[in-house]
Amino acid sequence: MAQPEPVLAVDALVVRFPTADGVVEAVRGVSWSVGPGQVLGIVGESGAGKSVSALAVMGLLPDPAVVSGSARLRGAELVGMAPRVLNRYRGERLAMIFQDPMSSLNPVRTVGWQLAEAVRVHHEVSRRDARSRAVELLELVGIPNPRQRARGYPHELSGGMRQRVVIAMAMANDPEVIIADEPTTALDVTVQAQILETLHRAREATGAAMVLITHDLGVVAGVADEVIVMYAGRVVERGGVDEVFYRPRMPYTQALLGSLPRVGPDGSGRSVPIPGAPPSLIDLPPGCPFAPRCSFARADCGDEPVLRLVEPPRHQVACHFSEQVASAWGGSGEPAARAVNGEVSGGRS
Amino acid sequence: MTVLAGASGTGVVVGQPVLAVRDLVVHFGARRRSRPPLAGRRSAGIVHAVCGVSFDLGAGETLGLVGESGCGKSTTARAVLQLVPPTSGSVRFEGRELTSLGTGELRRLRADLQMVFQDPYSSLDPRMSVGTSVAEPLRVHRRLGVHGEERVAELLRTVGLDPAHARRYPHEFSGGQRQRIGIARALALEPKVLVLDEPVSALDVSVKAGVVNLLEELQDRLGLAYLFVAHDLSVVGQISDRVAVMYLGKLVETGTAAAVYQHPSHPYTQALLSAVPQPDPALERRRRRIVLTGEVPSPVSPPSGCRFRTRCPKAAPVCAEEEPALVDRGQGHPVACHFAEAVDPGARCGIG
Ligand SMILES: Nc1ncnc2c1ncn2[C@@H]1O[C@H](COP(=O)(O)OP(=O)(O)OP(=O)(O)O)[C@@H](O)[C@H]1O
Ligand SMILES: [Mg+2]
Numbered sequence: 188m189a190q191p192e193p194v195l196a197v198d199a200l201v202v203r204f205p206t207a208d209g210v211v212e213a214v215r216g217v218s219w220s221v222g223p224g225q226v227l228g229i230v231g232e233s234g235a236g237k238s239v240s241a242l243a244v245m246g247l248l249p250d251p252a253v254v255s256g257s258a259r260l261r262g263a264e265l266v267g268m269a270p271r272v273l274n275r276y277r278g279e280r281l282a283m284i285f286q287d288p289m290s291s292l293n294p295v296r297t298v299g300w301q302l303a304e305a306v307r308v309h310h311e312v313s314r315r316d317a318r319s320r321a322v323e324l325l326e327l328v329g330i331p332n333p334r335q336r337a338r339g340y341p342h343e344l345s346g347g348m349r350q351r352v353v354i355a356m357a358m359a360n361d362p363e364v365i366i367a368d369e370p371t372t373a374l375d376v377t378v379q380a381q382i383l384e385t386l387h388r389a390r391e392a393t394g395a396a397m398v399l400i401t402h403d404l405g406v407v408a409g410v411a412d413e414v415i416v417m418y419a420g421r422v423v424e425r426g427g428v429d430e431v432f433y434r435p436r437m438p439y440t441q442a443l444l445g446s447l448p449r450v451g452p453d454g455s456g457r458s459v460p461i462p463g464a465p466p467s468l469i470d471l472p473p474g475c476p477f478a479p480r481c482s483f484a485r486a487d488c489g490d491e492p493v494l495r496l497v498e499p500p501r502h503q504v505a506c507h508f509s510e511q512v513a514s515a516w517g518g519s520g521e522p523a524a525r526a527v528n529g530e531v532s533g534g535r536s
Numbered sequence: 537m538t539v540l541a542g543a544s545g546t547g548v549v550v551g552q553p554v555l556a557v558r559d560l561v562v563h564f565g566a567r568r569r570s571r572p573p574l575a576g577r578r579s580a581g582i583v584h585a586v587c588g589v590s591f592d593l594g595a596g597e598t599l600g601l602v603g604e605s606g607c608g609k610s611t612t613a614r615a616v617l618q619l620v621p622p623t624s625g626s627v628r629f630e631g632r633e634l635t636s637l638g639t640g641e642l643r644r645l646r647a648d649l650q651m652v653f654q655d656p657y658s659s660l661d662p663r664m665s666v667g668t669s670v671a672e673p674l675r676v677h678r679r680l681g682v683h684g685e686e687r688v689a690e691l692l693r694t695v696g697l698d699p700a701h702a703r704r705y706p707h708e709f710s711g712g713q714r715q716r717i718g719i720a721r722a723l724a725l726e727p728k729v730l731v732l733d734e735p736v737s738a739l740d741v742s743v744k745a746g747v748v749n750l751l752e753e754l755q756d757r758l759g760l761a762y763l764f765v766a767h768d769l770s771v772v773g774q775i776s777d778r779v780a781v782m783y784l785g786k787l788v789e790t791g792t793a794a795a796v797y798q799h800p801s802h803p804y805t806q807a808l809l810s811a812v813p814q815p816d817p818a819l820e821r822r823r824r825r826i827v828l829t830g831e832v833p834s835p836v837s838p839p840s841g842c843r844f845r846t847r848c849p850k851a852a853p854v855c856a857e858e859e860p861a862l863v864d865r866g867q868g869h870p871v872a873c874h875f876a877e878a879v880d881p882g883a884r885c886g887i888g
Contacts, residue, residue, distance in 0.1 A: 233740045331830070345831055375604035375767055377828045380811040384827055402741055405813030409820030428817045446745045447815050448770040458774065460746030464710055 192261075193220035194396045195244070195281075195364045200256035200266075202236070202243050209469040213239040215420035216256070218494075221364065221396045221413075228411030228428070229400045230443070234465055235417040237400045241366050245283055246273045260363065279309040282357035282395075286369035288349035291356065292341040298325070298352050299337025305359040324355040327392060328385050347378035354382070354389050361393045368400045383410065404447060408432055413501075416440045419466055419476040422494055426502035434516065436497050436509040438481045441516055475507070483508055483515070552631065553592035554728055554761050555616065560625035562586040562608075562615045581836040585611040587785035588625070593729065596755060598762040600776030600793065602769055602808070606832055608785040609765045613731045616763065617649055618642055629729070647677055647725035652718050654734035659718050660706040666692070666717055667702030673724045691720040696750060712743035716750065723754070731763045736771055748775055769812050773797050781805045784843040785835055787862055791869025801867040801876045804844050842873070850875045 202214035214236045221227040229237050242248045244258045244265060258265040260280060265273065277283070285291060293301055302321035306312060312320070318337075325333035328351040341349055350370060357365050367386065371379040383406065390397055399410055407414055407428070414431040416424040416439065424437040435441045442461045449458075463480040466472070475491055478484040485508070492505045497513075506512055564583040586608045593599050601609050614620040616627055618634055627634045629649060637645065650673075653659040660669055670688050674680045680687075689699035695716040706714055715735060722730055735751070736744045748771060754760060766772050772779060773793055780790040781802065789802040800806045807826040814820060830847050833839055839846050845855040854874055862872040 232742055347831070376769065376811040377604060377807060378831075379813075380825050380827050383813075384825075403813065404741075404815040405820070408815050408817045409813050432815060432817050443742060444815060446742045448745065448748065448774040449814065457749065458745035460744075460749065461742040 191222045193222050194261060195398070196220040196257075196259045197240070197244060198257040198259075200240055200243060200258060201254070202239050202248065203253045205251055205253070206469075211468045212471060213420055213468055214243065215471075217417070217420070217422055219415050219422065219425065221398055223396055224390070224394055225413065226390075226397045226399055226411045228407035228414045229398065229417060230402065230404055230407055230414065231417035232443075232465055233402070234468075236420040236468075237417055238368050240417075241283070241368055241398065241400055245277060245281060245366065246270070247283070275309070278305060278362075279360045280363045282360075282362040282365045284350075284353050284357055284365065284367040284370045286372050288346065288353045289341065291353045292349065294341055297338055297340055298344070302337070302352070302355055302359060305356050309360045320359075321355075324358055325352070327358065327388065328352070328355045329381070329388075330355075345378075347374055347381060350374070350382050351385055354385055358389045358393055362395050364396045364398065365389070365393075366398045366400070369402070370399075371406065372401065372403070379406075386410075404432075404444065416443070419471065420468055421476075421505065422503075423477070423505045424503070425494065426498070430498065430502045434498075434502075434513060436502070436504040436513045436516075437506045438483045438512055439477045441512065442480070442482075475505075483512055551594060554595050554630055555593040555763070556626075556628040557592070557612075557616060558590045558626045558628075560586055560589045560612065560615055560627065561623045562611050562620055563623045584785050584835045584838055586615060586622075587838075589782070589785075589787055591780055591787070591790065593761050593763055595728070595761055596759045597778070598755065598764055598776045600772035600779045601763065601765045601782060602767065602772050602779060603782035604767060604808075604832060606835070607782045608835070609767075609782055610733050612782070613651070613733050613763060613765045617646070617651055617731055619651070644677075647673075648728045650722040650725065650727040650730050652715075652722045652730060652732045652735045654737050657706075657711070657714065657738070660714060660721075662706050665703050665705055666697075666709070669706075669717060670702070670720045670724060673721060677725055679725065687724070691724055692717075694723065694754070695720045696746075710743070711739050712746055715739060715747050719747075719750070719754075723758075726758075727760070729761045729763065731765070733765045734767070735764070737766065737768060744771065751775065769808060781808070784832060784838055786843060786872065788844065788872045789870065790862065791867075795867075795869045799867060799869075801865075801869070801871040802844075802873045803848050803850050803875075844873075 197220065198218045200214055200217045204211040204213060217240050219227060231237055239248065243254045246265060246268065248254065254266055256266060260276065299318060299321045302324055303314070303317035306317040306320050322333045322337050325336055330336050330348060330351055341352065344352065370386065371382050374382060399407065401407060411428050414426065414428050415422045416431065416437065418439050424431060424435065424440045431440060432444070435444060445459045446461055447458055461480055466476050473491065475488045478488045488507060492507050494503045494505045497504045497509050562585045564585055589612055591599060601612065603609050611620060615622045622635055629645060634642065634645065667688050670691050671680060671684055674684060674687065688702055692699045692702060697713060697716055709717065736747050739747060751762065752775060755762065764772060764775055776793045778791065779793050779796045780787050781796065781804065782788070783804050789796060789800070789805045796805060797809065800809050807828050810826045828847050833846055841857050841859050842855040845851040848855065860872045860874045862870045864870050865876045867876060
């Protein structure tokens with residue numbers, strides 16, 4: 188089956204930060220792509236390079252950062268693009284949502300003014316039309332009394348409501364790709380559910396592709412079509428969401444899944460922490476960076492494994508022993524039958 | 537002796553509870569504002585943070601207190617330890633009333649009741665070596681003695697850290713390690729009860745499991761009782777024997793972890809549990825979330841009757857008039873809802 192042309196394709200992306208202690212190799216050759224209307228989930232531990240790789244794509248890294256490789260938005264190269272052009276792309280074709288909504292909002296302007304401004308920056312519309320579009324957007328993201336809220340300031344809103352405003356801003360110009368970095372991490376579960384639903388609606392309304400960065404594998408399981416797992420600045424596993432969750436072939440992915448507590452005391456076993464910590468990204472020693480924490484590690488893990496196809500069409504893994512690793516995960520690959528609350532809400536949709 | 541929490545079956549603690557909390561109320565005074573938040577509202581008002589919370593904690597047991605931010609969990613935890621003065625109600629530790637104790641007596645009792653905080657970054661003094669930090673409670677309670685150094689080493693070993701690290705400073709440790717240091721410190725005086733306020737929330741997933749497992753091991757070994765406050769339902773479900781669900785200052789459902797997670801009967805508990813994403817794509821595709829509308833109302837002017845009614849899919853006129861008591865309504869555990877119904881996992885149900 189031919190994959191549709193990707194909207195955003197990242198290839199061999201490298202990001203280095205020169206620091207007093209040496210060069211931090213935050214992203215070491217990362218490739219991924221996302222198709223129209225698709226959702227790509229990026230997971231991994233703190234410091235894996237998830238945010239830095241997204242910021243590199245958006246051209247939002249601080250000055251000392253050195254970026255190489257490629258990131259193409261419908262063929263247009265973003266790496267090295269003139270700031271003026273890239274600025275226009277951001278907002279118009281690419282939108283970004285951060286964990287802290289206040290980092291995207293101006294505290295001294297009304298919500299409506301900011302939304303209208305976002306619309307006007309990229310479209311020739313009257314002030315009045317921009318204002319009514321702003322109210323429309325607020326309504327679309329589920330803000331009650333949108334007309335009244337538009338006249339309010341960000342600080343008058345709860346965290347969840349602010350994040351909705353940011354989503355409305357992201358939608359303002361029908362972007363082709365929305366990159367969301369931990370958009371629900373600071374929020375309570377019920378608010379998280381509201382925001383995930385709002386993001387879903389935003390995607391339906393704009394047809395945008397989404398790159399969803401999160402440490403929460405549960406969120407990714409429910410939203411993503413494809414998943415990449417990052418470790419120490421690299422992609423160590425990539426595949427369809429079912430392949431990665433039910434047939435993980437990389438010890439790190441398995442360890443990450445094994446470390447999660449599951450809702451419901453159903454005796455499905457304890458969660459197992461991953462021993463040790465990720466390596467420093469300065470002067471990374473040769474070899475597989477996960478080896479010191481890996482229960483499958485052997486003497487011949489010497490060379491850093493490259494991402495290779497293990498199961499067509501697209502399941503890729505960076506591990507020398509992915510075959511043994513796969514069988515260790517338990518054969519069937521069927522979703523574990525667990526009596527969890529997922530069924531609480533009953534009736535099948 | 538058997539003590540019942542509430543009037544019913546599953547809140548049972550066998551033997552005398554180490555901690556018995558009854559009708560705990562915490563109100564915070566009015567914060568004056570130059571401009572009232574809403575025109576027409578009279579006084580800035582009282583924050584009704586905790587409004588009549590009762591529970592028991594048995595020896596060696598874990599009670600998980602869950603709820604969303606602002607629902608009063610942390611205030612409850614602090615009021616139990618008298619770190620916040622309760623407005624009314626009773627907190628008994630091994631039968632002794634804490635609310636009427638003088639500061640001196642309270643300080644002595646604090647050795648038995650310790651707290652572990654959420655933020656492993658700010659709860660340790662950055663200028664104090666880890667050894668000094670862990671030894672501090674011993675020094676304050678004049679229990680350092682000649683074997684102090686040995687005791688600190690033992691405590692660090694207990695939480696899985698290398699005693700040689702005693703001379704290092706907090707910034708040299710990871711988040712998980714710092715949380716372990718915080719736990720070692722809380723264990724220094726051999727407490728009977730640990731109150732843990734979001735102890736693993738700030739930690740990476742891979743590290744969280746290590747701290748949770750450590751807490752379980754310590755409980756088995758030392759017979760500690762935990763009041764475990766968290767918003768993360770997965771972690772609470774894993775560690776708790778019993779669970780209490782809190783909404784806007786009140787408990788809405790209590791019971792064994794199995795009862796609450798497998799037969800959630802309050803619409804709020806059902807919504808909460810249905811919102812937790814599971815790392816299981818097929819399950820996630822299949823399940824329907826109960827997405828609550830609106831937001832938690834202000835604790836300054838909580839709704840009349842049932843506090844959840846403004847967001848409840850089952851709300852009826854009676855809910856505004858009559859406050860539902862936390863009692864067993866045939867679910868086998870206490871639920872504060874006029875329309876409580878147990879839902880069998882997998883069974884159909886008619887919410888909404
Ligand atoms: N400005 C900078 N200078 C030096 N190093 C940096 C800078 N920004 C990020 N890094 C480093 O780059 C690496 C990747 O960081 P990144 O923020 O992408 O991690 P992440 O996967 O998003 O983690 P988290 O889950 O904590 O958000 C880290 O080692 C980080 O310390
Ligand atoms: Mg990040």
